[in-house]
Amino acid sequence: MGDTLQMLLGRIDPYLLQIIVNIGIGIVLALGLNVITGLTGQLSLGHAAFMSIGAFTSALITIKLGLPFGVNLLITGAVSAAAGALIGYPILRLTGDYLAICTLGFAEIVKVIFLNLEITNKALGLSVPPPRSSIPLPIIVWLVVIIAVILVSFIHDSRFGRALKAIRGDEIAAEAMGINVVRYKVQSFAIGTFLAGVGGGLYAHFISYINPSDFGFLKSIDILGMVVLGGLGSIPGSIVGAAVLSAAPEFLRFMANYRMLVYGGLLVFMMIFRPNGLMGGINFTEIFLRALGRKPHMKTLTEKEKLP
């Protein structure tokens, strides 16, 4: 089966395929951060750190153990989630910007540790061999995207997700309602970092060379940009945001030298004209039901959810 799939992929322009895979990885990362920042309202500026933990774990599993890629990704995700929970437990007691700077600081610490570890080849970085799997990587990436979207949609509308949204709305009120705030925050952090780890594992095998410096502050900001641009807490938003921001540098490539300049300017203008994100405040359930010709009860569905 692998060969037929490989042949089918061979028909797609390699450059286009590369952009498509980049978008897929971006979606996985953005969905993870969306659970932490969008749903639970905890601003994290260190998402790339968990991505790097995932990337190095996954690369080392392939290099040293040679486990099948599916198992590899699961272990990678679990390691990142464990790291996330371990870090999250003490720092998630902080609120707002104090939490933000702590996650940022933690990300810098992780980067420096990786830069000094023998096993990750210090500042030279690691070359990653191709994954052990018969299915080609682009298809694995998009399978993971589909699973991640289903998982996060499931969380979004579950009892667990409602608890997270209550915490986002008001922590003290949520606590008064009997929600164990710290526990839910750590759990949402673990889910978000699980996805970050898996995204990192995919990234490592796709790029096939990883360096601790690739996962700096700017990478975290890139991912945050996807989430905010798409609309906080919105799953279609994360997908669109990831697609736009992953593809934008490629489409702006014709401007070569002005690329980052335009990108920075675009971020500002997007925020000024759609401060709640591209998909923020759009209710997809309503649009869907309208399209089916079944208008829902307006009052319950059009009320905009309050953003933090």
Add this chain to the structure above:
Amino acid sequence: MLLQQLINGIALGSTYALIALGYTMVYGIITLINFAHGEIFMVGAFVGLLMVAKFKMNFFLAMLVAMMVCMLLGVLIERIAYRPLRKSSRLSALISAIGVSIFLSSLAQMIFGADAKGFPETAFPVQQIHLGDADISTLQLLIIGVSACLMLSLEFIVRKTKIGKAMRATSEDYNTAALMGINVNMIISFTFALGSALAAAGGVLVGLLFNAVSFNMGLMAGLKAFAAAVLGGIGSIPGAMLGGLLLGVTEVFGVAAGYSSYRDAIAFTILVFVLMVKPTGLLGKKIQKKV
């Protein structure tokens, strides 16, 4: 040895403090993490360098010009990128700030190139002063002196002048200040101007200290200064000074103790530990939250 490292640390720390003040003042007034602040610091360094190298200006004059230019830049950034977003979610403003930051650093890269540039040797004649077994350079004394003067003038402006009173009122309660007839828009612009001027001075001093000015110098310096502001308790002006000095001194001591490859992690490790013990920073006010 100890004295030597202490002086090195204080010199580095006072530049962090200069940048941290801008973060803390802006945060105190509009609760925005102004991520473009590190880039203003970078622009300040470049303007200073340009004035000294191209226009053969006196060093102090060049620093003044850099401060003026950055004041305008700071006010302009607030007008264009933050003011339209004042009513929307804080994260949008944050992303906008990051956009400005990317814009400015890539602009600097386009104009000045990717390699680091140094000040000409004539910019400031460095001499060594021997004090016991410590070697103190006149450059370090200059940095400490200029920073101290700037911080004292800032304290004076904030504590003793009418506009400083208005600043404190606005940071206490934005809406009530507006009702009392304070032109809050003007105060916010003024705060940005003050903070940017301090960052520009910091930029010129750091450029001279390391003899390197580059388009990406703003990122790490900005992050560390932000860490310093949070360490001291964000929103508190003495806190930013204390945080900056503390981070500078510990960083220098850490490097002296042989952890130079962990240099950038030292500041953040201290920050994380302090926040766990004291969640609002060293001099931060304890916030009572109610539903």
